[in-house]
Amino acid sequence: MVTRGFFGRNSGGNEADRIPPGQHVVDHWPVLTAGPTPRIDTAEWKFTLKIGPRPVKVWTWSEFNALPQTKVTRDIHCVTTWSKLDTNWEGVTVDDILADAGVERPSDFVLAHCFDGYSSNVPLADLTSGKAMVALKYEGQPLPRDHGGPARLLVPHLYFWKSAKWINGLQFTERDEPGFWELRGYHIYGDPWREQRYTND
Amino acid sequence: MWQTCTIAQIVEQTPSIKSYFLRLSKPFTYMAGQHADVRLTAPDGYVAMRSYSIASAPSASNVIELAIERLPDGEVSPFFHDVAALGDEIELRGPIGGHFLWPERPTAPILLIGAGSGVVPLMAMLRHRRDLTQTVPTALLLSSRTERDVLFGDELLLLETADPNFELALAITRESPKRTTDFGRRIDSAMVTEVIGRLPRTPEHVFVCGSNPFVNIAADGALMAGLDASTIKTERYGG
Ligand SMILES: Cc1cc2nc3c(=O)[nH]c(=O)nc-3n(C[C@H](O)[C@H](O)[C@H](O)COP(=O)(O)OP(=O)(O)OC[C@H]3O[C@@H](n4cnc5c(N)ncnc54)[C@H](O)[C@@H]3O)c2cc1C
Numbered sequence: 001m002v003t004r005g006f007f008g009r010n011s012g013g014n015e016a017d018r019i020p021p022g023q024h025v026v027d028h029w030p031v032l033t034a035g036p037t038p039r040i041d042t043a044e045w046k047f048t049l050k051i052g053p054r055p056v057k058v059w060t061w062s063e064f065n066a067l068p069q070t071k072v073t074r075d076i077h078c079v080t081t082w083s084k085l086d087t088n089w090e091g092v093t094v095d096d097i098l099a100d101a102g103v104e105r106p107s108d109f110v111l112a113h114c115f116d117g118y119s120s121n122v123p124l125a126d127l128t129s130g131k132a133m134v135a136l137k138y139e140g141q142p143l144p145r146d147h148g149g150p151a152r153l154l155v156p157h158l159y160f161w162k163s164a165k166w167i168n169g170l171q172f173t174e175r176d177e178p179g180f181w182e183l184r185g186y187h188i189y190g191d192p193w194r195e196q197r198y199t200n201d
Numbered sequence: 202m203w204q205t206c207t208i209a210q211i212v213e214q215t216p217s218i219k220s221y222f223l224r225l226s227k228p229f230t231y232m233a234g235q236h237a238d239v240r241l242t243a244p245d246g247y248v249a250m251r252s253y254s255i256a257s258a259p260s261a262s263n264v265i266e267l268a269i270e271r272l273p274d275g276e277v278s279p280f281f282h283d284v285a286a287l288g289d290e291i292e293l294r295g296p297i298g299g300h301f302l303w304p305e306r307p308t309a310p311i312l313l314i315g316a317g318s319g320v321v322p323l324m325a326m327l328r329h330r331r332d333l334t335q336t337v338p339t340a341l342l343l344s345s346r347t348e349r350d351v352l353f354g355d356e357l358l359l360l361e362t363a364d365p366n367f368e369l370a371l372a373i374t375r376e377s378p379k380r381t382t383d384f385g386r387r388i389d390s391a392m393v394t395e396v397i398g399r400l401p402r403t404p405e406h407v408f409v410c411g412s413n414p415f416v417n418i419a420a421d422g423a424l425m426a427g428l429d430a431s432t433i434k435t436e437r438y439g440g
Contacts, residue, residue, distance in 0.1 A: 001242060001292055002242050002243070002244050003241040003242050003243070003280075003291065003292070004284075004290075005280070005284040005285070005289075006242065006243055006249075006280055006284065007243045008243040008247040008248075008249055008276065021248070022240075022248055024276070030413070030437075030439035031413040031437055031439065032437050032439050033437060034300050034434065035420070035433055035434060035435055036417075036420035036421065036433050037417055037420065038430070080252060080439055081249075081250045081251065082439070116430065117431065146413065146417070181300075183299070184298070184300050185299040198297065
Protein backbone atom coordinates (compact mmCIF):
# COMPACT_ATOMS: atom_id res chain seq x y z
CA MET A 1 0.00 0.00 0.00
CA VAL A 2 1.45 3.37 -1.00
CA THR A 3 1.36 5.85 1.89
CA ARG A 4 -0.15 9.18 0.85
CA GLY A 5 2.53 11.88 0.71
CA PHE A 6 5.49 9.66 1.59
CA PHE A 7 8.50 9.64 -0.74
CA GLY A 8 11.29 8.55 1.59
CA ARG A 9 14.88 9.56 1.86
CA ASN A 10 15.90 6.65 -0.34
CA SER A 11 19.17 6.18 1.45
CA GLY A 12 20.20 3.07 -0.46
CA GLY A 13 21.73 4.70 -3.56
CA ASN A 14 24.25 2.50 -5.36
CA GLU A 15 24.36 0.16 -2.41
CA ALA A 16 20.69 -0.87 -2.80
CA ASP A 17 21.53 -4.53 -3.49
CA ARG A 18 23.36 -4.76 -0.17
CA ILE A 19 20.37 -3.62 1.87
CA PRO A 20 17.89 -6.30 2.96
CA PRO A 21 14.16 -5.59 2.63
CA GLY A 22 12.77 -3.05 5.09
CA GLN A 23 16.25 -1.85 6.16
CA HIS A 24 17.81 1.62 5.81
CA VAL A 25 21.47 2.63 5.96
CA VAL A 26 22.87 4.65 8.87
CA ASP A 27 26.33 6.17 9.35
CA HIS A 28 26.10 6.36 13.13
CA TRP A 29 25.74 3.32 15.35
CA PRO A 30 22.53 3.10 17.41
CA VAL A 31 22.55 1.22 20.73
CA LEU A 32 19.74 -1.11 21.82
CA THR A 33 20.10 -3.12 25.04
CA ALA A 34 17.53 -4.71 27.33
CA GLY A 35 19.20 -3.81 30.65
CA PRO A 36 21.99 -1.78 32.25
CA THR A 37 25.29 -1.66 30.35
CA PRO A 38 27.63 -4.04 32.21
CA ARG A 39 31.13 -3.01 33.35
CA ILE A 40 33.48 -5.92 32.76
CA ASP A 41 37.09 -5.86 33.93
CA THR A 42 39.32 -7.80 31.53
CA ALA A 43 41.22 -9.07 34.62
CA GLU A 44 38.04 -10.96 35.57
CA TRP A 45 36.91 -11.77 32.04
CA LYS A 46 36.55 -15.46 31.23
CA PHE A 47 35.24 -17.29 28.21
CA THR A 48 33.85 -20.80 28.68
CA LEU A 49 33.10 -23.41 26.03
CA LYS A 50 30.53 -25.97 27.15
CA ILE A 51 29.04 -29.14 25.73
CA GLY A 52 25.63 -29.27 27.37
CA PRO A 53 26.21 -28.57 31.07
CA ARG A 54 29.89 -29.66 30.90
CA PRO A 55 32.64 -27.00 30.56
CA VAL A 56 35.32 -28.22 28.16
CA LYS A 57 37.64 -25.21 28.14
CA VAL A 58 37.98 -21.83 29.85
CA TRP A 59 40.12 -18.96 28.53
CA THR A 60 41.26 -15.86 30.41
CA TRP A 61 41.47 -12.51 28.60
CA SER A 62 45.18 -12.92 27.84
CA GLU A 63 44.77 -16.55 26.74
CA PHE A 64 41.91 -15.55 24.46
CA ASN A 65 43.92 -12.68 22.97
CA ALA A 66 46.74 -15.13 22.24
CA LEU A 67 44.46 -17.08 19.86
CA PRO A 68 44.76 -16.27 16.13
CA GLN A 69 43.20 -12.86 15.41
CA THR A 70 41.22 -12.43 12.21
CA LYS A 71 40.06 -9.20 10.53
CA VAL A 72 36.79 -8.94 8.60
CA THR A 73 34.75 -6.20 6.92
CA ARG A 74 31.01 -6.81 7.02
CA ASP A 75 27.59 -5.19 6.68
CA ILE A 76 25.42 -5.44 9.80
CA HIS A 77 21.62 -5.36 10.03
CA CYS A 78 19.58 -4.56 13.14
CA VAL A 79 15.99 -5.80 13.47
CA THR A 80 14.95 -2.21 14.31
CA THR A 81 15.65 -1.59 10.57
CA TRP A 82 19.01 0.14 10.50
CA SER A 83 21.90 -1.34 8.52
CA LYS A 84 25.51 -0.26 8.65
CA LEU A 85 27.82 -1.03 5.75
CA ASP A 86 31.52 -1.94 5.69
CA THR A 87 32.12 -2.25 9.42
CA ASN A 88 35.62 -3.46 10.37
CA TRP A 89 36.11 -6.06 13.05
CA GLU A 90 38.91 -8.06 14.59
CA GLY A 91 38.66 -11.10 16.82
CA VAL A 92 38.83 -14.86 17.11
CA THR A 93 36.77 -16.91 14.68
CA VAL A 94 34.55 -19.59 16.15
CA ASP A 95 36.55 -22.08 14.03
CA ASP A 96 39.72 -21.08 15.89
CA ILE A 97 38.00 -21.27 19.29
CA LEU A 98 36.76 -24.79 18.59
CA ALA A 99 40.14 -25.86 17.18
CA ASP A 100 41.93 -24.57 20.29
CA ALA A 101 39.57 -26.61 22.47
CA GLY A 102 39.88 -29.67 20.24
CA VAL A 103 36.11 -29.72 19.77
CA GLU A 104 34.57 -30.53 16.42
CA ARG A 105 30.84 -30.94 16.25
CA PRO A 106 29.27 -32.33 19.42
CA SER A 107 25.84 -31.07 18.25
CA ASP A 108 24.36 -28.81 15.58
CA PHE A 109 23.16 -26.04 17.88
CA VAL A 110 24.86 -23.40 19.98
CA LEU A 111 23.73 -20.89 22.60
CA ALA A 112 25.86 -17.79 23.16
CA HIS A 113 25.88 -16.70 26.82
CA CYS A 114 26.68 -13.27 28.19
CA PHE A 115 27.82 -11.60 31.41
CA ASP A 116 24.44 -9.88 31.87
CA GLY A 117 22.42 -13.10 31.56
CA TYR A 118 21.52 -12.49 27.91
CA SER A 119 21.67 -15.39 25.50
CA SER A 120 21.04 -16.05 21.83
CA ASN A 121 20.89 -19.25 19.79
CA VAL A 122 22.67 -19.82 16.49
CA PRO A 123 23.01 -23.08 14.53
CA LEU A 124 26.62 -24.30 14.44
CA ALA A 125 26.66 -24.11 10.64
CA ASP A 126 26.14 -20.33 10.93
CA LEU A 127 29.11 -19.93 13.26
CA THR A 128 31.76 -21.98 11.47
CA SER A 129 33.58 -21.75 8.10
CA GLY A 130 34.61 -18.20 8.93
CA LYS A 131 31.02 -16.97 9.26
CA ALA A 132 31.32 -15.74 12.85
CA MET A 133 33.81 -14.56 15.44
CA VAL A 134 34.11 -13.34 19.00
CA ALA A 135 35.06 -9.75 18.21
CA LEU A 136 37.47 -7.84 20.42
CA LYS A 137 38.08 -4.78 18.24
CA TYR A 138 35.97 -2.45 16.14
CA GLU A 139 37.58 -0.11 13.59
CA GLY A 140 40.99 -0.96 15.08
CA GLN A 141 40.03 0.04 18.63
CA PRO A 142 38.97 -2.03 21.64
CA LEU A 143 35.23 -2.67 21.34
CA PRO A 144 33.33 0.11 23.21
CA ARG A 145 31.34 -0.95 26.28
CA ASP A 146 28.04 0.25 24.83
CA HIS A 147 28.57 -2.03 21.86
CA GLY A 148 29.44 -5.13 23.88
CA GLY A 149 33.05 -4.54 24.94
CA PRO A 150 35.30 -6.14 25.86
CA ALA A 151 33.97 -8.92 23.58
CA ARG A 152 30.84 -9.68 21.57
CA LEU A 153 29.75 -12.34 19.16
CA LEU A 154 29.68 -11.23 15.52
CA VAL A 155 27.33 -13.17 13.21
CA PRO A 156 26.84 -10.49 10.58
CA HIS A 157 24.64 -12.48 8.20
CA LEU A 158 21.87 -12.71 10.83
CA TYR A 159 19.96 -9.84 12.51
CA PHE A 160 22.29 -8.16 14.94
CA TRP A 161 20.57 -9.26 18.19
CA LYS A 162 22.21 -12.63 17.42
CA SER A 163 25.62 -10.95 17.75
CA ALA A 164 25.39 -11.11 21.53
CA LYS A 165 27.15 -8.31 23.44
CA TRP A 166 29.35 -8.98 26.53
CA ILE A 167 29.73 -12.62 25.56
CA ASN A 168 31.27 -15.02 28.07
CA GLY A 169 30.74 -18.39 26.49
CA LEU A 170 29.39 -20.71 23.86
CA GLN A 171 27.38 -23.78 24.75
CA PHE A 172 26.53 -26.71 22.50
CA THR A 173 22.91 -27.81 22.97
CA GLU A 174 21.09 -30.96 21.84
CA ARG A 175 18.26 -28.98 20.25
CA ASP A 176 17.90 -25.44 18.94
CA GLU A 177 17.08 -23.71 22.24
CA PRO A 178 15.64 -20.19 21.99
CA GLY A 179 17.67 -17.46 23.68
CA PHE A 180 16.59 -14.20 25.33
CA TRP A 181 14.84 -12.41 22.46
CA GLU A 182 13.87 -15.64 20.72
CA LEU A 183 11.75 -16.38 23.84
CA ARG A 184 10.29 -12.87 23.70
CA GLY A 185 8.71 -12.71 20.28
CA TYR A 186 11.71 -12.58 17.94
CA HIS A 187 12.49 -15.09 15.21
CA ILE A 188 14.36 -18.28 16.07
CA TYR A 189 16.82 -17.88 13.13
CA GLY A 190 16.73 -14.20 12.09
CA ASP A 191 17.77 -14.02 8.43
CA PRO A 192 17.54 -10.36 7.31
CA TRP A 193 17.25 -11.31 3.63
CA ARG A 194 14.10 -13.31 4.41
CA GLU A 195 12.95 -10.61 6.84
CA GLN A 196 12.69 -13.07 9.73
CA ARG A 197 12.08 -10.43 12.38
CA TYR A 198 9.37 -11.87 14.61
CA THR A 199 8.39 -15.36 15.72
CA ASN A 200 6.26 -16.48 12.78
CA ASP A 201 7.85 -14.47 9.95
CA MET B 202 0.46 -9.58 10.03
CA TRP B 203 0.46 -6.04 8.68
CA GLN B 204 -2.81 -4.20 8.92
CA THR B 205 -4.07 -0.89 7.70
CA CYS B 206 -5.18 1.56 10.31
CA THR B 207 -6.70 5.00 10.01
CA ILE B 208 -5.58 8.17 11.73
CA ALA B 209 -8.63 9.01 13.84
CA GLN B 210 -7.21 11.94 15.79
CA ILE B 211 -4.02 13.98 16.05
CA VAL B 212 -3.21 15.88 19.25
CA GLU B 213 -0.35 18.33 19.63
CA GLN B 214 1.05 17.36 23.02
CA THR B 215 4.23 19.45 23.27
CA PRO B 216 6.11 21.69 20.83
CA SER B 217 7.84 18.60 19.38
CA ILE B 218 5.54 15.66 20.14
CA LYS B 219 2.16 14.79 18.66
CA SER B 220 -0.14 11.92 19.54
CA TYR B 221 -1.63 9.88 16.72
CA PHE B 222 -4.74 7.91 17.54
CA LEU B 223 -4.93 5.02 15.10
CA ARG B 224 -8.07 3.02 14.49
CA LEU B 225 -7.07 -0.60 13.97
CA SER B 226 -8.81 -2.59 11.25
CA LYS B 227 -7.82 -5.78 13.08
CA PRO B 228 -7.89 -4.95 16.80
CA PHE B 229 -5.34 -6.77 18.96
CA THR B 230 -4.78 -7.17 22.68
CA TYR B 231 -1.48 -5.89 24.02
CA MET B 232 0.39 -5.38 27.25
CA ALA B 233 1.54 -2.12 28.78
CA GLY B 234 5.09 -1.48 27.54
CA GLN B 235 4.78 -3.08 24.11
CA HIS B 236 5.34 -1.31 20.81
CA ALA B 237 4.10 -1.43 17.23
CA ASP B 238 5.96 -1.21 13.94
CA VAL B 239 4.81 1.33 11.40
CA ARG B 240 5.52 0.95 7.68
CA LEU B 241 5.48 3.75 5.11
CA THR B 242 5.68 2.97 1.39
CA ALA B 243 6.74 5.41 -1.33
CA PRO B 244 5.30 5.29 -4.88
CA ASP B 245 8.54 3.64 -6.13
CA GLY B 246 8.13 0.83 -3.60
CA TYR B 247 10.70 2.15 -1.14
CA VAL B 248 9.72 1.22 2.41
CA ALA B 249 10.59 2.82 5.76
CA MET B 250 9.78 1.07 9.02
CA ARG B 251 10.09 2.32 12.60
CA SER B 252 8.99 1.17 16.05
CA TYR B 253 6.71 3.24 18.29
CA SER B 254 5.71 2.40 21.83
CA ILE B 255 1.99 2.22 22.50
CA ALA B 256 0.91 5.00 24.87
CA SER B 257 -2.67 3.92 25.41
CA ALA B 258 -3.70 1.49 28.15
CA PRO B 259 -4.49 -2.06 27.02
CA SER B 260 -8.23 -1.51 27.31
CA ALA B 261 -10.64 -3.10 24.88
CA SER B 262 -10.62 -0.16 22.49
CA ASN B 263 -9.74 -0.56 18.83
CA VAL B 264 -7.92 2.78 18.83
CA ILE B 265 -4.30 2.90 19.98
CA GLU B 266 -2.29 6.01 20.72
CA LEU B 267 1.27 6.55 19.50
CA ALA B 268 3.19 9.67 20.55
CA ILE B 269 5.85 10.64 18.04
CA GLU B 270 8.62 13.16 18.59
CA ARG B 271 9.75 15.11 15.53
CA LEU B 272 13.46 14.61 14.87
CA PRO B 273 14.50 17.39 12.49
CA ASP B 274 16.66 15.25 10.18
CA GLY B 275 14.60 12.11 10.49
CA GLU B 276 12.75 10.26 7.79
CA VAL B 277 9.59 8.91 9.43
CA SER B 278 8.89 11.25 12.37
CA PRO B 279 8.85 14.41 10.16
CA PHE B 280 6.47 12.62 7.80
CA PHE B 281 4.02 12.15 10.67
CA HIS B 282 4.40 15.75 11.85
CA ASP B 283 4.38 17.50 8.49
CA VAL B 284 2.39 15.29 6.13
CA ALA B 285 0.13 12.75 7.88
CA ALA B 286 -3.45 13.95 8.27
CA LEU B 287 -6.75 12.80 9.72
CA GLY B 288 -8.25 9.93 7.76
CA ASP B 289 -4.90 8.84 6.26
CA GLU B 290 -4.20 5.13 6.21
CA ILE B 291 -1.01 3.81 7.80
CA GLU B 292 0.29 0.25 7.81
CA LEU B 293 1.04 -1.13 11.25
CA ARG B 294 1.95 -4.41 12.88
CA GLY B 295 1.93 -5.37 16.51
CA PRO B 296 1.99 -5.78 19.36
CA ILE B 297 5.73 -6.44 19.68
CA GLY B 298 8.06 -6.95 22.63
CA GLY B 299 8.13 -9.47 25.46
CA HIS B 300 10.55 -7.84 27.89
CA PHE B 301 9.70 -4.24 28.76
CA LEU B 302 6.36 -5.19 30.31
CA TRP B 303 4.42 -4.08 33.38
CA PRO B 304 4.33 -7.06 35.77
CA GLU B 305 1.05 -8.92 36.01
CA ARG B 306 0.18 -8.50 39.71
CA PRO B 307 2.79 -6.16 41.11
CA THR B 308 3.14 -5.82 44.87
CA ALA B 309 6.70 -4.52 45.38
CA PRO B 310 7.28 -0.83 44.50
CA ILE B 311 8.03 0.14 40.92
CA LEU B 312 10.33 2.86 39.65
CA LEU B 313 9.83 4.36 36.19
CA ILE B 314 12.45 6.63 34.62
CA GLY B 315 12.01 8.31 31.25
CA ALA B 316 13.18 11.22 29.15
CA GLY B 317 11.23 13.06 26.47
CA SER B 318 9.20 10.66 24.34
CA GLY B 319 10.70 7.86 26.45
CA VAL B 320 7.73 8.30 28.79
CA VAL B 321 5.42 6.71 26.19
CA PRO B 322 5.61 3.05 27.32
CA LEU B 323 5.75 4.22 30.96
CA MET B 324 2.50 6.15 30.38
CA ALA B 325 0.84 2.99 29.07
CA MET B 326 1.93 1.29 32.31
CA LEU B 327 0.59 4.10 34.51
CA ARG B 328 -2.72 4.19 32.62
CA HIS B 329 -3.00 0.43 32.93
CA ARG B 330 -2.26 0.63 36.67
CA ARG B 331 -4.93 3.33 37.02
CA ASP B 332 -7.53 1.39 34.98
CA LEU B 333 -7.03 -1.66 37.21
CA THR B 334 -6.94 0.56 40.34
CA GLN B 335 -3.68 -1.06 41.36
CA THR B 336 -2.17 0.41 44.50
CA VAL B 337 1.42 -0.76 44.06
CA PRO B 338 3.64 2.18 45.11
CA THR B 339 5.05 3.69 41.91
CA ALA B 340 7.35 6.61 41.21
CA LEU B 341 8.03 8.26 37.85
CA LEU B 342 11.16 10.33 37.31
CA LEU B 343 10.68 12.16 34.01
CA SER B 344 13.25 14.38 32.34
CA SER B 345 12.25 17.08 29.85
CA ARG B 346 13.82 20.27 28.53
CA THR B 347 11.10 22.65 29.76
CA GLU B 348 7.74 22.22 31.50
CA ARG B 349 5.99 22.63 28.14
CA ASP B 350 8.00 19.69 26.85
CA VAL B 351 6.65 17.32 29.52
CA LEU B 352 4.67 14.77 27.54
CA PHE B 353 1.35 13.92 29.23
CA GLY B 354 2.21 16.53 31.91
CA ASP B 355 -1.37 17.45 32.85
CA GLU B 356 -2.47 13.85 33.07
CA LEU B 357 0.54 12.94 35.23
CA LEU B 358 -0.06 15.84 37.61
CA LEU B 359 -3.71 14.85 37.96
CA LEU B 360 -2.74 11.27 38.59
CA GLU B 361 -0.34 12.31 41.32
CA THR B 362 -2.99 14.41 43.03
CA ALA B 363 -5.56 11.63 42.87
CA ASP B 364 -3.33 8.73 43.88
CA PRO B 365 -1.38 8.70 47.17
CA ASN B 366 0.63 5.71 45.93
CA PHE B 367 2.00 7.54 42.89
CA GLU B 368 4.96 9.93 43.04
CA LEU B 369 5.90 12.19 40.14
CA ALA B 370 9.31 13.86 39.97
CA LEU B 371 10.18 16.01 36.98
CA ALA B 372 13.76 16.79 36.00
CA ILE B 373 13.56 20.00 33.99
CA THR B 374 16.89 20.65 32.32
CA ARG B 375 16.46 24.12 30.81
CA GLU B 376 14.32 26.04 33.33
CA SER B 377 13.68 26.14 37.05
CA PRO B 378 10.74 23.93 37.95
CA LYS B 379 7.81 25.39 39.88
CA ARG B 380 7.22 22.52 42.27
CA THR B 381 9.71 21.95 45.09
CA THR B 382 9.52 18.18 44.55
CA ASP B 383 10.90 18.57 41.01
CA PHE B 384 14.53 18.96 39.98
CA GLY B 385 16.08 21.75 37.92
CA ARG B 386 18.94 19.79 36.44
CA ARG B 387 19.85 16.81 34.29
CA ILE B 388 19.42 13.36 35.76
CA ASP B 389 22.23 12.02 37.95
CA SER B 390 22.73 9.23 40.49
CA ALA B 391 21.87 11.42 43.48
CA MET B 392 18.52 12.24 41.87
CA VAL B 393 17.73 8.56 41.24
CA THR B 394 18.62 7.74 44.85
CA GLU B 395 16.41 10.57 46.12
CA VAL B 396 13.40 9.42 44.08
CA ILE B 397 13.90 5.81 45.24
CA GLY B 398 13.79 7.21 48.78
CA ARG B 399 10.27 8.55 48.14
CA LEU B 400 9.01 4.99 47.73
CA PRO B 401 8.04 3.12 50.92
CA ARG B 402 10.35 0.20 50.12
CA THR B 403 13.11 -0.68 47.68
CA PRO B 404 11.67 -1.09 44.17
CA GLU B 405 11.89 -4.55 42.65
CA HIS B 406 11.07 -3.45 39.11
CA VAL B 407 12.73 -0.55 37.34
CA PHE B 408 11.79 0.52 33.80
CA VAL B 409 14.03 3.03 32.03
CA CYS B 410 13.26 4.46 28.59
CA GLY B 411 14.86 7.13 26.42
CA SER B 412 18.00 7.78 24.41
CA ASN B 413 21.00 5.54 25.03
CA PRO B 414 23.08 8.10 27.00
CA PHE B 415 20.11 8.95 29.22
CA VAL B 416 19.32 5.29 29.85
CA ASN B 417 22.94 4.60 30.80
CA ILE B 418 22.97 7.40 33.40
CA ALA B 419 19.60 6.36 34.83
CA ALA B 420 20.46 2.66 34.98
CA ASP B 421 23.86 3.37 36.55
CA GLY B 422 22.09 5.57 39.11
CA ALA B 423 19.74 2.73 40.03
CA LEU B 424 22.72 0.35 40.35
CA MET B 425 24.57 2.83 42.55
CA ALA B 426 21.49 3.13 44.74
CA GLY B 427 21.95 -0.56 45.42
CA LEU B 428 19.32 -2.04 43.10
CA ASP B 429 20.08 -5.34 41.44
CA ALA B 430 20.88 -5.28 37.72
CA SER B 431 18.35 -8.03 37.10
CA THR B 432 15.50 -5.75 38.26
CA ILE B 433 16.32 -3.04 35.70
CA LYS B 434 14.72 -3.21 32.26
CA THR B 435 15.66 -0.70 29.60
CA GLU B 436 14.19 0.40 26.29
CA ARG B 437 16.55 2.46 24.17
CA TYR B 438 15.11 4.35 21.27
CA GLY B 439 18.27 3.63 19.34
CA GLY B 440 19.82 7.11 19.11
C1 LIG C 1 11.16 -0.13 20.75
C2 LIG C 1 11.18 1.32 20.30
C3 LIG C 1 10.15 2.16 20.67
C4 LIG C 1 10.14 3.48 20.24
N1 LIG C 1 9.12 4.29 20.65
C5 LIG C 1 9.09 5.58 20.26
C6 LIG C 1 8.03 6.46 20.69
O1 LIG C 1 7.13 6.06 21.41
N2 LIG C 1 8.06 7.76 20.27
C7 LIG C 1 9.05 8.23 19.44
O2 LIG C 1 9.04 9.43 19.10
N3 LIG C 1 10.08 7.41 19.04
C8 LIG C 1 10.11 6.12 19.41
N4 LIG C 1 11.13 5.29 18.98
C9 LIG C 1 12.11 5.82 17.99
C10 LIG C 1 11.55 5.64 16.58
O3 LIG C 1 11.49 4.26 16.26
C11 LIG C 1 12.41 6.30 15.50
O4 LIG C 1 13.73 5.88 15.65
C12 LIG C 1 12.35 7.80 15.56
O5 LIG C 1 11.03 8.26 15.35
C13 LIG C 1 13.27 8.41 14.49
O6 LIG C 1 12.86 7.97 13.21
P1 LIG C 1 13.05 8.93 11.97
O7 LIG C 1 12.77 8.14 10.76
O8 LIG C 1 12.30 10.21 12.15
O9 LIG C 1 14.56 9.31 12.06
P2 LIG C 1 15.79 8.53 11.34
O10 LIG C 1 15.77 8.94 9.90
O11 LIG C 1 15.73 7.11 11.66
O12 LIG C 1 16.94 9.22 12.09
C14 LIG C 1 17.05 9.05 13.53
C15 LIG C 1 18.02 10.06 14.10
O13 LIG C 1 19.30 9.72 13.70
C16 LIG C 1 19.87 10.82 13.08
N5 LIG C 1 20.60 10.28 11.94
C17 LIG C 1 20.06 9.78 10.82
N6 LIG C 1 21.02 9.38 10.00
C18 LIG C 1 22.18 9.67 10.63
C19 LIG C 1 23.50 9.51 10.28
N7 LIG C 1 23.83 9.01 9.10
N8 LIG C 1 24.44 9.88 11.17
C20 LIG C 1 24.10 10.41 12.34
N9 LIG C 1 22.85 10.60 12.73
C21 LIG C 1 21.91 10.24 11.87
C22 LIG C 1 18.77 11.72 12.60
O14 LIG C 1 19.17 13.06 12.58
C23 LIG C 1 17.75 11.49 13.66
O15 LIG C 1 17.98 12.36 14.73
C24 LIG C 1 11.17 3.97 19.41
C25 LIG C 1 12.21 3.11 19.05
C26 LIG C 1 12.23 1.80 19.48
C27 LIG C 1 13.37 0.92 19.07
